[in-house]
Amino acid sequence: MRVALAEDGALFREGLLMLLRAAGHEIVGAVGGGDELVALLATEQADVAILDIRMPPEPDGGLTTAERLRASHPKMGLLFLSHYAETHYLMRILEIGTDSIGYRLKEKVGSVDVLTDTLNRIHDGEIVIEPVLAKRLVERPRGDKKDVVASLSEREMDVLRLMAEGRSNNGIAAQLFVTPKAVEKHIANIFGKLGLHTDTSEHHRRVLAVLTYLRSQRTEG
Amino acid sequence: MASALRRREAVQWVRRRLLERQLHDGASLRISALALRLGLLRYQSPRDEDDWQHRIAELQDELHAVLQELRAVSAQIYPPLLDQAGLGPALRELVDQSGADVEIVAGTDRFGPVAEGAAYFAVAECLAAQPAGGRAVRRVTIERAEQDLLLTAIGVGAEQVGLMLDQAYPLGGTVNLFEGDTPDSGTITVRIPCE
Numbered sequence: 176m177r178v179a180l181a182e183d184g185a186l187f188r189e190g191l192l193m194l195l196r197a198a199g200h201e202i203v204g205a206v207g208g209g210d211e212l213v214a215l216l217a218t219e220q221a222d223v224a225i226l227d228i229r230m231p232p233e234p235d236g237g238l239t240t241a242e243r244l245r246a247s248h249p250k251m252g253l254l255f256l257s258h259y260a261e262t263h264y265l266m267r268i269l270e271i272g273t274d275s276i277g278y279r280l281k282e283k284v285g286s287v288d289v290l291t292d293t294l295n296r297i298h299d300g301e302i303v304i305e306p307v308l309a310k311r312l313v314e315r316p317r318g319d320k321k322d323v324v325a326s327l328s329e330r331e332m333d334v335l336r337l338m339a340e341g342r343s344n345n346g347i348a349a350q351l352f353v354t355p356k357a358v359e360k361h362i363a364n365i366f367g368k369l370g371l372h373t374d375t376s377e378h379h380r381r382v383l384a385v386l387t388y389l390r391s392q393r394t395e396g
Numbered sequence: 397m398a399s400a401l402r403r404r405e406a407v408q409w410v411r412r413r414l415l416e417r418q419l420h421d422g423a424s425l426r427i428s429a430l431a432l433r434l435g436l437l438r439y440q441s442p443r444d445e446d447d448w449q450h451r452i453a454e455l456q457d458e459l460h461a462v463l464q465e466l467r468a469v470s471a472q473i474y475p476p477l478l479d480q481a482g483l484g485p486a487l488r489e490l491v492d493q494s495g496a497d498v499e500i501v502a503g504t505d506r507f508g509p510v511a512e513g514a515a516y517f518a519v520a521e522c523l524a525a526q527p528a529g530g531r532a533v534r535r536v537t538i539e540r541a542e543q544d545l546l547l548t549a550i551g552v553g554a555e556q557v558g559l560m561l562d563q564a565y566p567l568g569g570t571v572n573l574f575e576g577d578t579p580d581s582g583t584i585t586v587r588i589p590c591e
Contacts, residue, residue: 259476261489262489263477280460282459282460282463311492315492315493315495319497
């Protein structure tokens with residue numbers, strides 16, 4: 176895969192480059208800020224751009240740069256790496272796009288397998304969300320959603336957590352060692368209990384519906 | 397007021413000691429243990445590929461745990477989200493993580509790192525001091541009133557005034573309590589001058 180990288184911390188940038196090369200990816204360029212990445216991608220083609228959230232232009236250059244890149248290269252995947260897994264950033268990322276997009280903790284992409292799996296899923300059009308954050312969202316929903324989430328069975332909670340990570344039906348089935356048909360049934364039950372109506376075949380809209388549900392409060396200021 | 401100032405100073409020193417203790421018992425200890433485990437890895441070569449993979453994965457999990465502990469310490473010094481995104485997002489994250497049922501009403505206005513820091517920790521202290529099943533903050537509103545940051549907390553009582561005052565008074569701020577008709581309907585307003 177052709178990968179472009181923007182990260183202002185030289186130590187982490189060099190480490191990630193070594194890992195990307197070891198995983199067999201082609202690096203089309205590695206730069207220290209958002210403006211440099213936009214300039215680089217004006218002439219170079221990449222399948223996925225990896226961006227640090229907190230980099231120049233300050234304060235969150237990764238996000239503003241990604242908005243520009245989504246407009247100019249709508250097919251290119253975007254992977255955000257951060258030192259923090261925050262719902263605030265997740266919601267801003269999902270405003271930029273809900274397909275071919277990912278958000279992971281920097282230290283969690285530290286193996287060839289995980290890094291390649293993350294990049295492949297993004298390249299295939301999926302949303303990839305840091306499991307630590309997905310778990311927190313599912314286990315600690317906003318106040319008035321607690322009772323509804325508590326009414327889910329243990330297996331339904333597993334499915335909801337994997338859905339919040341952005342996994343597809345097949346991905347969830349593989350993780351839980353069940354058939355995709357069984358996953359579909361669980362998802363229908365979950366949506367019924369949460370009172371959500373959505374086209375379950377539409378993967379991105381489904382993830383967004385789940386995340387918005389867990390995150391929304393009675394009134395948002 | 398002099399006693400309030402002294403109490404605040406005392407709280408600051410207690411906080412410093414707690415952070416030092418948290419670093420010592422948490423991240424430092426884990427890193428020391430990691431050094432030992434790396435030493436062991438050099439001494440005992442892995443039995444096979446699976447064993448090797450397993451041991452590396454364990455070390456990486458441990459590093460993630462160290463980083464999570466360092467993040468928790470950073471958040472108590474100055475929450476990164478407060479600096480990056482302001483009071484609304486930072487307070488919502490705080491509420492989510494505490495599991496409390498508090499509504500945060502805040503726009504995108506910014507008030508500078510000092511007033512924002514004071515308002516954030518005033519709310520954080522209130523949430524931390526909340527007795528289980530006792531009266532609890534229900535809603536926090538952040539807005540601008542002339543040159544000041546105005547924080548309004550609903551569902552509080554007299555016992556929270558001191559915590560708010562600790563944060564506001566050193567910055568020339570003021571705190572007012574309006575007792576409600578029922579014990580849990582009190583309102584505290586905090587005005588903190590912005591720089």
